[in-house]
Amino acid sequence: MLAPYACLPDQSRGRLYPERTSSFRSPFxxxxxxxxxxxxxRRLKHKTQVFVEHEGDYYRTRLTHSIEVAQVARTIxxxxxxxxxxxxxxxxxxxxGHTPFGHTGEDAMERLMAPYGGFDHNAQALRIVTRLxxxxxxxxxxNLTWETLEGIAKHNGPVIGPNADKKHEGPLPYALAEVNAMWDLELDTHASAEAQVAAIADDVAYSHHDLHDGLRSGLFTEDDLMDLPVTGPAFAEVDAIYPGLEKMRRRHExxxxxxxRMVEDVIAVAQNRLSAxxxxxxxxxxxxxxTIIRFSKPLYQELKAIRSFLFHRMYRAPSVMAERARVTQVVNDLFPLFLREPALLPAEWQADIAAATxxxxxxxxxxxxxxxxxxRFALQEHARLCG
Incomplete structure (x- = not known):
């Protein structure tokens, strides 16, 4: 039985293009x-999370990250x-909608697209599922349902209006504006509880797996995590229950x-807020x-400390920054090259190019x-076209 505030399949606002309903699958x-x-x-399997895709077989990619987020979202x-x-x-x-090379590629694309209406990966995801x-x-x-499009657009909160994320002030990215013009996504309101769950599941997943990937990469050690909130007590608990446990098992435990701790906190807070x-x-x-789905204030502050640690020791580590500079140059070279010479794009893109006004x-x-x-493909094309 779904809660009265859940998105009920038979009350969906439907699809932009009407279709026959399935006899054995709900719209969602x-x-x-x-x-x-x-x-x-499918392409997400070769897109980076933090490390460039080819750097190691065990690091998360956008695909494995998305699967982990979906698992947490289903649980909550x-x-x-x-x-x-x-x-x-x-x-x-x-x-x-993420570019190659994770947030590094997105940062480069935002700068390159600033004269042409901007770039945002959430908006680009909408463009993919509605056009590309x-x-x-x-x-x-x-032809996804309105509820799924709404969730993609504003799972992080309202996009416009008094409750919008102030980090993204300014005009709407063109891809979001185009979809919203076709079908009003009510961008000034919060999204459904399901979309809010997906957003918090994203935070849970990357907070967990970035610690794991950072340890595996050698950018920091377990000893570095002993002084942090949440991680320090977790290792101390494992050491008390399993003294002398082998390194990789200790890390996993x-x-x-x-x-x-993160999942249980989100559930407890949501239950209290929904009850109130x-x-x-x-x-x-x-x-x-x-938002109705969030971390408790104490855990949120503790996670801020962990994220600050990850920012300095992982996301801005010298080796990662060197790779960021290299792949930023790849995007900075490819975009203007294709803009000058659009004939370099594959044949299936040429009809769109010919219609460009x-x-x-x-x-x-x-x-x-x-x-x-x-x-991988971006690096290959850069080597082929730019030497």
Whole structure:
């Protein structure tokens, strides 16, 4: 039984292009399945999370990260009696718009696209699922439900209005504005509880696996984590229960406790807030003016300390910064090259290029192509075209 504030499949606002309903899958199950079978989702296996894709077989990629986020989202939404299929669909789609080379590539693309309407990976994910996936006979994109599109657009909170994220002030990225013009996503409100679960699951997943990947890379050691909140007590608990445990098992046992602490905290806070607010519908969730799914204040402060540690010891480590500089140059070289010589793009892109009415439209087509590249393909094309 779903909670009254969950997104109910039979009350979905539907799809932009009407389709026959399935006899054995809900609308949100179909969304999830279309995302999994999309070309953009498959490409995530060769897109970086922190380390460039080819640097090691054990580091997370965007694909493994998305699967981990979906697992956490299903767990939390199941306990809260939310729609697990919708939460999973949003979680699986949330990184579809990422460029090659993770946030490094996105930073480069934002600068390059500033004269042409900007670039944002959430907006680009919407562009992918509404326009760039071209496999169906009756429409471009995946023709996802309104609820899934809403979740992709604003799982991190309202995009416009008084409650919007102040870090992204300014005009809407063109890709988001285009989709919102086709179908009003109510960008000034919060998203459903399922979308909020997907957002917090993203935080849980990367906070956990970046610790794991940082240890495996040798950028820091277990001893460095002993003085941090959450991680220090987790290792101390493992040492007390399993003295002398082999290194890799000790690491896994400690980090799974960190993982569990975050998930349990989110569930407890959500249950308390939902009990106090007594929302009667999903629209009550959207119009609360604040998120219903969040970390407790004490844990949030502790996680800030961990993220500060990761920022300095991992994301800004000298070896990582050197690689960031190298791959930034790759994007900085490829984008203007394709903008000057669009004939270099594959044949299937040439019809769109021929229909481009001005440089802005052309730049957005080039951005679609470059942003869709995997790490490996971007490096190969750069070597082939730029030497």
């Amino acid at each position: 199950q179909r969304d999830r399945d279309r995302i999994i079978h999309s070309s953009a989702f 939404s199941g306990v809260l009696n939310l729609n697990t299929d919708l939460a999973e669909a949003i979680a699986l789609a949330h990184d579809l 996936e071209r496999h169906y006979a009756d429409f471009d994109g995946l 400690a980090l799974r406790r960190v993982f569990g 607010a007594q929302p009667k519908s999903v629209d009550d969730i959207r119009h609360m003016g604040t 001005d440089e802005v439209v052309l730049a957005r087509i080039v951005a679609d192509y470059v942003a869709g590249m995997t790490d």
